[in-house]
Amino acid sequence: GDSVTQMEGPVTLSEEAFLTINCTYTATGYPSLFWYVQYPGEGLQLLLKATKADDKGSNKGFEATYRKETTSFHLEKGSVQVSDSAVYFCVSRGYSSASKIIFGSGTRLSIRP
Amino acid sequence: EAGVTQSPTHLIKTRGQQATLRCSPISGHTSVYWYQQALGLGLQFLLWYDEGEERNRGNFPPRFSGRQFPNYSSELNVNALELEDSALYLCASSLESGGANTGELFFGEGSRLTVL
Numbered sequence: 716g717d718s719v720t721q722m723e724g725p726v727t728l729s730e731e732a733f734l735t736i737n738c739t740y741t742a743t744g745y746p747s748l749f750w751y752v753q754y755p756g757e758g759l760q761l762l763l764k765a766t767k768a769d770d771k772g773s774n775k776g777f778e779a780t781y782r783k784e785t786t787s788f789h790l791e792k793g794s795v796q797v798s799d800s801a802v803y804f805c806v807s808r809g810y811s812s813a814s815k816i817i818f819g820s821g822t823r824l825s826i827r828p
Numbered sequence: 829e830a831g832v833t834q835s836p837t838h839l840i841k842t843r844g845q846q847a848t849l850r851c852s853p854i855s856g857h858t859s860v861y862w863y864q865q866a867l868g869l870g871l872q873f874l875l876w877y878d879e880g881e882e883r884n885r886g887n888f889p890p891r892f893s894g895r896q897f898p899n900y901s902s903e904l905n906v907n908a909l910e911l912e913d914s915a916l917y918l919c920a921s922s923l924e925s926g927g928a929n930t931g932e933l934f935f936g937e938g939s940r941l942t943v944l
Binding site: 749751757758759760761764804815816818820821 | 935937
């Protein structure tokens with residue numbers, strides 16, 4: 716069945732470091748891909764998305780490119796800030812009205828000042 | 829415009845009791861999803877409602893049930909509560925557009941259920 720595998724955390728980085736959180740998916744067809752972020756004590760919110768191969772989603776300095784050949788959607792940021800400390804979820808959603816939305820297990824990111 | 833609202837924010841029950849959680853989607857959204865988030869990390873899919881019907885269900889026992897009302901709000905019921913049901917229950921809504929499921933999910937802040 717469909718699945719999403721993302722990098723296990725926790726990930727701890729210093730401020731201004733480069734961030735990569737890996738995400739790979741398995742799916743029938745071509746799903747839409749999302750990164751959601753959950754800040755401490757809050758609900759989830761969409762960070763960025765890509766709906767077809769080679770699309771690049773970007774927001775708040777974060778980027779992720781939909782790579783069909785490697786079935787990946789890795790999240791990157793060139794210079795992280797303390798305020799980026801949160802849990803990040805990679806999500807796939809199939810192109811079908813009956814599709815479930817598949818969440819990765821989440822990666823907790825902590826940024827040291 | 830109001831976002832997804834959930835109530836209650838916190839709920840404390842004892843084993844064997846029943847819990848009812850409520851969710852109001854964003855105006856115009858017809859789909860409601862329920863997720864369980866235990867241990868502060870992974871989300872487990874519970875239920876998906878669209879246009880008043882249950883569209884999909886996760887791997888949870890039948891004592892987890894719900895419904896969607898004509899105004900698209902939704903209720904999650906958990907019967908015969910067990911200690912391991914303690915979790916944050918998140919509701920999300922989206923605007924379904926035929927079969928094109930490319931839409932964003934909008935999440936509420938969640939209802940934290942504690943079972944003693």
